[in-house]
Amino acid sequence: MIPIRVAGPTVEPVGLAEMRAYLRLDSDAGGAEDALIGSLLAAARAGIEAATRRLLAPGRYRIMLTAWPTDGVLPLPLSPLVAVERAGLVDAQGAVTDLPAGLVRLGPDPVEAPDLRIDPGAPPLDARAALVEVSAGYGGDGLPVPPALAQAIRLLAAHGFEHRGDTAAPPPSVAALVEPLRRLRL
Template sequence: MGLTLLAAPASEPVTLADLKAHLRIDGDHEDTVLTTLAVVARATVERLSGRALIAQTWRWTFDRLPTGGRVALPIAPVIAVPSVRVAAADGTMVAVPGADMVLDLVGEPARLAFKGVPPHPGVPIAGIEVEILAGYGPDADAVPPQLVHAVRLLTAHWYAMRGDGAASTVPDDVAALIAGHRRPRLVA
């Protein structure tokens, strides 16, 4: 199983102007560093929380559907599933009609179920591709403020600690902000 980013977020949850105000930086001499750190901080908060912050498109590839034809989607929050494709015996990917699927966005994780007999891929590996649009929305307005602040604080921490070797750590206050939004992971 694998997740591949198809379309990155169109914006970041924390703007450059917000970061500069938070850090009390005037001028544009640190803009590139701050922008890069903010992107990495957002990706880190997403990885630690298991949540996409700003709308982004992912492709989830896996071998086959479990018995019953239901799968829990590996990323949250899910906005939509634009397409599902199943490999034919010759390896070509065939779209599954939307009418043959049901998307459950009520619970978490979001689930995708197939009506009737679930599609069976004609290849043994990576036979199913699910395109997932995930995130709280198209911009930072819908992102929980704790996660936005976690990105802001992590960016500021890494900016202050650059070159000191401590930039690889996540401060406790940032971890605490993320903890309340972390997706539970069930282990069998």
Template sequence: MILIEEYQTPQSSLPIEHFKAHLHLGSGFSEDAVQDQVLEGYLRAAISAIEGRTGQALYARDFEWSVGAWESPDSQQFPLSPVRTITEFKIVKANGDETSFDVGQFQIVTDSMSPVLRSLSGSLPTIPEGGKAVVRMYAGSASQWSDVPPDLAQAVLLMAAHYYEYRSDLSLSRGCTPFGVTALIERYRTIRISMRGTA
């Protein structure tokens, strides 16, 4: 399974000013556009980390999802949530030949944590040996920072601050999650474990 983010959230939508306030940066620093780029990098890394740990897409955007085999003939759990719409569905053979399907033939079984893809006519289209299904979708909970769920928004700021404060610590290359972040995202991780068997 491969999930590709088709475009980045624009800088204008990122909570850079919130992040500056969270870090208690001085006014001279906060007005430095060069530093905005630095802070943007930490925010993007933190958003990616929180999305990866929770399966929640924070900002609404387009994704391409490739699947080599269905979990079951009639359903497949999406790799993230919330999924708003399916914009394209096709089967790609090993030789590259493609067959497109009307997206109206499929439905999203809504669930805040684990939405499922189903076909309205029964089984999902067969994926040939060596081939794949490619599904493009629009997914995410927010179009702007103020719409991001408060617990996940706070987790992003804490994670970004952690990356910023320990930016010179090479030991962090092995990865870590501050306790405050773990507590904030625990309810999302618990449900993912119960539904999928892995965190």
């Protein structure tokens, strides 16, 4: 079971105008410089997401299951989970029948131990599959991005801007900001 992103981030956690101000750039330059800063922000966000195992921009994810978990708990690699958007059964022809609300719900700690809880009364899958769509990530309808991670994005993007074409290592302050918020894996 691998979550598939079906709707990506529409807004980066650190905006272009905010980053231009952080870099002390004129606000009217625009053009290629804005494209560069936008790509540096996206790359910095992706790097911080990989380091922390947290989603820093909101998105919608689809999960397909061929069997319900035996203990009723489905751990997910998406943190923080925000909501179960849809849960349904898919028949052999691909038609989806929505399940009643509450049969698939968020676990008690959607930030540090994100999981879904499947009600024991959920219908058996037999020759069907289950489709579950969740929204996850900071921003949007979820929790705000932790300030330390937003600062890490700014520092990493600024480092990329200042060292274009260089192979200079990122500043140690980025790792210091990220480390306390890293989700550990067992």
